Amino acid sequence: MPHARDVSDSLLRPGEFLRRTRLSAKALRLYAEQGLLLPDTVDPSSGYRGYAAGQVERARLIAALRRAGMPLARVRDVVDLDPPQRRAAVARWWTGVEGDVRRRRVLVDALTAEPTEEEHVYEVSLREVPEATVLTAERRLTVDELDGFIAGASDEIAAHLARSGAAPAGPLRVVYHGMVTEDGDGPVEVVQPFTGRVDPAGELRIRLQRAGREAVTCLSRGQAEFPGILGAYDAVGAWVDAQGLERAGSPAEVYLSDRDVDPDRPHVEVAWPVA
Structure with missing residues (x-):
């Protein structure tokens, strides 16, 4: 949860945080709703949010995983892992993605193939x-x-x-x-x-x-x-x-x-x- 204290001048305001991370405001809201990227502090009187400089790298990592197509639920499991564990987890996920693409390719080929007279007859x-x-x-x-x-x-x-x-x-x-x-x-x-x-x-x-x-x-x-x-x-x-x-x-x-x-x-x- 974000800390309920005054936003320090050393923290990044949302606009500056978005410029540094190249996230959209919509993506930032989504990652906050999912508990992936919460502001470091929230001013108790104004509600202004502040982000720590160290959160920039986390935001970029989340964005990179999402650009690769990783579902948010899987990102949540991966983003906090140590780097070696995270690399292994991403590799396992991608192996699954490639397997799924191969299965989809076979199905699409079957759906788009011209019908033939040699249809298999099943004995029931x-x-x-x-x-x-x-x-x-x-x-x-x-x-x-x-x-x-x-x-x-x-x-x-x-x-x-x-x-x-x-x-x-x-x-x-x-x-x-x-x-x-x-x-x-x-x-x-x-x-x-x-x-x-x-x-x-x-x-x-x-x-x-x-x-x-x-x-x-x-x-x-x-x-x-x-x-x-x-x-x-x-x-x-x-x-x-x-x-x-x-x-x-x-x-x-x-x-x-x-x-x-x-x-x-x-x-x-x-x-x-x-x-």
């Missing part, structure tokens, strides 16, 4: 799903957090089962209870059927997966590469509608193999519960 079938006890982790998140959450939750579930002396009893599922995009936050649930005795721990929960039926199609690792997997969701949904069935739950990806499997080998199933 109906199967029974037995009742199972499952260990799950669920979270609301956006697309840039998705891969990290799935990997982390999968590892945490596997480690907890091992510590408990329990064992997986089927493939891992990732259930999408809602769309995950830059605007949609799911939630997403990582689900592992198991046998043995396990207690809940941290964010891990135990629930009963009821028996039922689901429409399913299987994809090789190559077919499952984004955005190809989106076509599988469309195909399963269209098949369910064509069969006069009712979608009775959230769709899931059922992982049959690791990502390093041969591109032509079965890798993931897209499944949709039906009634």
Whole structure:
């Protein structure tokens, strides 16, 4: 919080601070509202704000991070780090940005490509799903957090089962209870059927997966590469509608193999519960 004392002549008035930092008044207000760049002092009688000369460098750093496209929430986590930690944090963030750009490029290529006659045909079938006890982790998140959450939750579930002396009893599922995009936050649930005795721990929960039926199609690792997997969701949904069935739950990806499997080998199933 800014100090409630008279503004000293050694401090910078807002106008001078803006000239030195090359910030706009709008940006300065925004950074203040976000708690990123508060005035060093506020005159208790006049309300005039004063900025310390040392805050100029901080303002320039915030502005540089924003020009690079870093979200304000991430800037807040980065700006107060020691220089070596800050450099590492910025590098990690940028690696994620580049990965996101590559995924967007693939999607844009698919959206702008001319249609071809060689459209992939998905084989969809109906199967029974037995009742199972499952260990799950669920979270609301956006697309840039998705891969990290799935990997982390999968590892945490596997480690907890091992510590408990329990064992997986089927493939891992990732259930999408809602769309995950830059605007949609799911939630997403990582689900592992198991046998043995396990207690809940941290964010891990135990629930009963009821028996039922689901429409399913299987994809090789190559077919499952984004955005190809989106076509599988469309195909399963269209098949369910064509069969006069009712979608009775959230769709899931059922992982049959690791990502390093041969591109032509079965890798993931897209499944949709039906009634």
